[in-house]
Amino acid sequence: MRTSIREFTMLNLISQARLERIQRGLDIWRRFLRRRSAVLGLAILLTLIASSIAAPLLTPHDPERQKLSQSLIAPSQQFPLGTDYLGRDMFTRLLYGARWSLAIGFLAVALGLAVGVPLGALSGYYGGWSDLIIQRLADILLSFPGFLLALSLVAILGVGLQNVILSVGVSAIPSFIRLVRGSVLTIRHQMYIEAAHSVGVRDGRIILLHVLPNAMAPVIVQATLNLGTAILVAAGLGFLGLGVQSPTPEWGAMLGEGRSYIFSASYMATFPGIAIFLAVLGFNLMGDGLRDALDPRLRHL
Amino acid sequence: MLRYIQQRLVAAVITLLGITIIVFLMLHMLPGDPARVIAGLLATEEDIIRLRKQLGLDQPLIVQYGHFFGNLLRGDLGISARTSQPVLGEVMARLPATMELAMISTAIASFFGIVGGVIAATRRNSFIDYLTSILTLFGASMPVYWLGLMLIILFAVQWQVLPAAGNEGPLSFILPSLTLAAFSVALITRMTRSSMLEVLGQDYVRTARAKGLQERGVLFRHALKNAFIPVITVIGLQFGTLLGGAVLTESVFGWPGLGLLLLDSISARDYPVVQGVVLVFSTTFILLNVWVDILYAYLDPRIHYA
Numbered sequence: 001m002r003t004s005i006r007e008f009t010m011l012n013l014i015s016q017a018r019l020e021r022i023q024r025g026l027d028i029w030r031r032f033l034r035r036r037s038a039v040l041g042l043a044i045l046l047t048l049i050a051s052s053i054a055a056p057l058l059t060p061h062d063p064e065r066q067k068l069s070q071s072l073i074a075p076s077q078q079f080p081l082g083t084d085y086l087g088r089d090m091f092t093r094l095l096y097g098a099r100w101s102l103a104i105g106f107l108a109v110a111l112g113l114a115v116g117v118p119l120g121a122l123s124g125y126y127g128g129w130s131d132l133i134i135q136r137l138a139d140i141l142l143s144f145p146g147f148l149l150a151l152s153l154v155a156i157l158g159v160g161l162q163n164v165i166l167s168v169g170v171s172a173i174p175s176f177i178r179l180v181r182g183s184v185l186t187i188r189h190q191m192y193i194e195a196a197h198s199v200g201v202r203d204g205r206i207i208l209l210h211v212l213p214n215a216m217a218p219v220i221v222q223a224t225l226n227l228g229t230a231i232l233v234a235a236g237l238g239f240l241g242l243g244v245q246s247p248t249p250e251w252g253a254m255l256g257e258g259r260s261y262i263f264s265a266s267y268m269a270t271f272p273g274i275a276i277f278l279a280v281l282g283f284n285l286m287g288d289g290l291r292d293a294l295d296p297r298l299r300h301l
Numbered sequence: 302m303l304r305y306i307q308q309r310l311v312a313a314v315i316t317l318l319g320i321t322i323i324v325f326l327m328l329h330m331l332p333g334d335p336a337r338v339i340a341g342l343l344a345t346e347e348d349i350i351r352l353r354k355q356l357g358l359d360q361p362l363i364v365q366y367g368h369f370f371g372n373l374l375r376g377d378l379g380i381s382a383r384t385s386q387p388v389l390g391e392v393m394a395r396l397p398a399t400m401e402l403a404m405i406s407t408a409i410a411s412f413f414g415i416v417g418g419v420i421a422a423t424r425r426n427s428f429i430d431y432l433t434s435i436l437t438l439f440g441a442s443m444p445v446y447w448l449g450l451m452l453i454i455l456f457a458v459q460w461q462v463l464p465a466a467g468n469e470g471p472l473s474f475i476l477p478s479l480t481l482a483a484f485s486v487a488l489i490t491r492m493t494r495s496s497m498l499e500v501l502g503q504d505y506v507r508t509a510r511a512k513g514l515q516e517r518g519v520l521f522r523h524a525l526k527n528a529f530i531p532v533i534t535v536i537g538l539q540f541g542t543l544l545g546g547a548v549l550t551e552s553v554f555g556w557p558g559l560g561l562l563l564l565d566s567i568s569a570r571d572y573p574v575v576q577g578v579v580l581v582f583s584t585t586f587i588l589l590n591v592w593v594d595i596l597y598a599y600l601d602p603r604i605h606y607a
Contacts (some may be wrong), residue, residue: 139312140319144579145545145586152579155567156330232444236549239446240564255447259553266454273447281442 031293038289044282052098061089063096064247072265082267084257086247090268093249094275100250101279104165105231109223111169112230116176117219121207123177124184135181138174150233154242164243168234172226179222183215217294221287228283235276251276306595313591320583324576325369329362331572378580379573383566388577391562396581398468399551399558403543405478410485411536417486418493418532422501423520433490440487445546449480449553466555477554481546485539492535493528500528530600537593541586 032038051058067087075082081090123134144152153167187193188211196206237243238252239259246253251272258269328335336353337344344352353359357368372379378388421433456476457465464473500506501524509519548560555561559578566574 136312136315136319139316140323143316143320143583143587143590145582146542147548148545148579148582151548151563151567152327152575155575156327158332228442235444236446239444239549240552242567252444255444255450259450262450262454263458266458269447269450269454273444273450276444276447277439277442280444281438284438284442 028293032289035289035292037285038293041282041285041287041289044278045286048098048279048282049102051095052102055092055095055099059089059092059095061092063088063093063249066247072261072268074265075267081271082265084254084268085261085265088249090254090271093254094251094271097249097251097254097272097275098279100161100244100248101231101235101252101276104161104168104234104244104250105227105279105283107165108168108230108234109172109226111165112172112176112226113219113223115169116173117180117212119173120177120180121184121212121215124181125188125203125207125211131181134177138177141171141174142178144171147233147236150237151240151242154237159242159245161244161248164234164237167237168230171233172230175222175226176219179218180215183218184211187211187214221291221294224283224287224290228280228287231276231279231283251279302598305598309591309594313587316587317584320580320587321370321373322366324580324583325366327576327579328572335572373580378577381566381571381574383569383571383574388573391574392559392577392581395557395559395562398556399544399547399560402474402477402481402547402550402556402558403540405474406481406485406543407536407540409478410482410489410539413482414486414489414536415493415532417490419497419520419525421490421494422497425498430494433494437487437490440483443483445480445484446549446553448483449476449550452476452480453553468556477550477556480553481543481550484546485543488539489532489535493532496528496531497524500524503527530597533600534593534597537589537596541589544582544585 055063065088067083070079070083070087071085073079073083073087079089079091081094083089084093119134119138123131141149149171150167153170154163157163157166193206193210196210201210234243235250235252235255238250238254239256241253241256243252244250246257254272255269255276258265258267258272261268334349336349336356336358340349340352357365360368376389378392380386381388381391384391417433417436421430424430453465453476456463463476464470465476467473468477506519506524509523510516514522544559547556547558548563550556551558551560552564559581563575563578566572566578
């Protein structure tokens with residue numbers, strides 16, 4: 001069978017594009033690995049995730065069963081990080097707690113991305129009224145300083161796992177709107193978008209296939225850094241007793257419980273804080289590393 | 302410049318209006334009947350009906366918002382469900398404590414952030430630069446409330462040199478303001494360092510060095526002045542963020558400010574006070590942002606705003 005010259009070049013171009021994409025992926029990975037701090041961040045996170053999955057193998061205790069005869073035992077051979085006021089092993093609770101804290105972080109950021117990226121893309125691509133409305137909306141959400149937006153939302157919605165994810169997720173939305181809008185604004189006027197327009201590609205397809213993929217690098221970096229922030233905020237809510245409720249071993253709630261015992265059993269407050277710190281540090285290190293690997297121009301983020 | 306200020310102010314007014322709508326709707330987004338929620342579990346059916354009438358909850362939403370907004374303009378934030386006192390008075394009584402804490406923390410954060418950032422930038426890739434970047438990373442990754450507890454354990458429980466809670470006397474300011482400042486120090490240091498590095502690479506700095514100026518003169522007379530512009534905006538924005546962050550710090554140290562009032566009101570379901578505090582926090586934050594934007598435009602005449 002005879003392949004026309006046109007088909008032949010097309011096939012060649014496609015396979016070459018695929019090769020180039022793989023090549024670029026490898027380059028990014030190599031640049032990421034070259035930064036020791038980024039690798040350290042990845043290692044911290046992988047360790048936390050792996051140990052939370054393998055928790056039943058790593059510890060003989062139950063994270064939620066109370067044993068009052070063993071309450072408030074200081075760190076020892078049997079209980080490496082001590083026991084809490086209800087006799088539960090702290091180490092066990094921290095291992096299982098990673099499941100909750102990390103899952104809350106991932107789900108909240110996923111929510112922020114799912115709402116923020118499309119809104120940002122629409123806002124940047126179409127401009128005009130939709131841009132104005134979406135931007136004012138982002139303005140309003142951004143004018144609750146820091147922790148206050150999530151706190152206000154929880155005050156309305158009430159405590160519990162779902163509401164924490166919702167509150168932290170919603171407070172992550174505006175930063176993604178802003179970021180994606182900014183990138184889309186610069187991409188919109190590129191030659192290849194004009195080219196796609198001129199051969200009659202529809203707007204939706206252009207946004208999905210041509211604009212968004214090119215706007216993704218800063219979004220990935222921001223999402224990684226936001227995972228750290230989301231964990232901090234969710235743990236803050238837990239600390240105040242407004243997050244996931246007892247007996248669930250969520251890190252923030254554990255820290256909140258430990259707070260009443262700082263005079264007698266200070267380890268109860270110390271270790272959950274270290275766990276939160278390590279997770280957030282991991283995401284911060286990895287975000288910095290990804291930024292350098294994906295696009296060295298993004299240093300200001 | 303004047304047009305830019307005008308535009309910024311108009312945007313701020315729109316945002317403020319949006320905030321009032323959201324804060325107004327807070328009460329209506331609560332699960333269940335707002336009158337029943339406010340009245341509490343022990344209220345009788347008549348109480349609830351009376352309250353509904355008293356709060357105007359039997360009227361259309363838009364009319365209710367009109368009332369709410371009209372009252373706001375007159376400085377009437379409603380009545381606390383817990384104490385039956387005007388919300389405005391309760392909020393204003395707590396505001397100074399939070400402001401003092403935020404201002405002292407901003408001062409601490411600015412001082413250490415700028416000094417650290419300048420040292421790190423002028424001795425790039427030295428041990429001190431390395432140490433600073435590790436410390437800023439730690440500061441940005443640490444839960445502030447945990448840092449607060451650790452400071453209490455060290456200074457109030459172990460060594461017993463500083464009070465653990467409350468605000469009596471200047472000593473009681475030390476731990477809360479250090480706690481609150483930790484995150485901002487990290488941010489301000491980073492900003493100062495990168496801004497300094499950028500300025501130090503500019504032509505006019507090279508010129509200053511080439512004409513034989515001493516390094517100190519180059520730094521203080523030429524570099525710092527321009528490097529400060531972005532740093533000042535970060536400090537301004539951080540002050541607003543500190544107000545929000547004060548909620549956790551105030552909770553840890555039992556600091557009788559707005560944040561603690563907010564938390565107490567949330568757990569007591571005293572929604573008028575919750576609305577009032579949120580409104581005061583976000584209004585302050587918006588006004589601060591506008592001010593910082595205008596200051597930025599004023600300080601950096603290179604920037605032309607359309």
